[in-house]
Amino acid sequence: MSEQTSPETAGAKLIDGKAFARNLREQTRLEVTAFHEKHAVTPGLAVVLVGNDPASEVYVRNKALETHHVGMRSFMHMLPETTSEASLLKLIDRLNDDPEIHGILVQLPLPKHIDPHRITNAISPNKDVDGLGEVNAGRLSVGLPGIIPCTPLGCLMLLKSELGDLRGLNATVIGASNLVGKPMALLLLNEGCTVSVGHIDTKEPAALARSADILIVATGKNGLVKHDWVKPGATVIDVGITRVPTANGKTKLVGDVAFAEVAPIAGRITPVPGGVGPMTIACLLRNTLKAARMSVGDKGCKESGQKNWLPY
Structure with missing residues (x-):
């Protein structure tokens, strides 16, 4: 990871998620080639x-582009807003049965007339590359192998790259969503951290956050975490991303952490953009490769040419 700092960070190390994701995608490309040579799949x-x-359209097209770049096949299904829940479930059934499809991702949010939980759980657990279905969520909760949600997985990779062994560290997750907060807390617990979770009903979230060696923030509320929330030297992972207007009439992306305030206090910090965001698609590609390996009974290379902590 980069040792880069800037005047705004005043000594904090920037965690370069963009560079990490680029290396991870290249490693995935090499493994996809080897997998195809071995299995003709x-x-x-x-x-x-x-x-x-x-x-969502831009994000989905970026996913397709990155999928092709690592040598995988991409199958896009762009459906109108009026698509019924029954029609969407029929499509998922077809994709579940299609041997050329190893991973299925339904972009959220869905229109209000469609139940996202029903849709997520209709995806075969072995093709659930978002890791959000009940089977994969349950396996994570009891520490069994499964497909891990992409954003928490990316956060864990960054943390392990920076800190190595996480056992015994105090970790606080601010935000308790099924998408990020809950699986992130479980991943950290499985790594041996002492984990606290703050949420909308937490009475003193700043005090909870100040106890953390690792602080992960995923609330969607920009600038929530100020300097007095952060323990000096802590590693801060900012999952939030919000587009806000600027004085010149343009817009910029900001996170859940007030970066200029927090960076001088933190030991390490992810920027927004360029931190967690690039890791999400990179981990989606890893999950798709894992799903393909599962389909042919290939355990793959555990180290994946990186470090022995890489999940697969």
């Missing part, structure tokens, strides 16, 4: 988007 990822939200 090309991993396939199906991405389903319901509706025409511009931000």
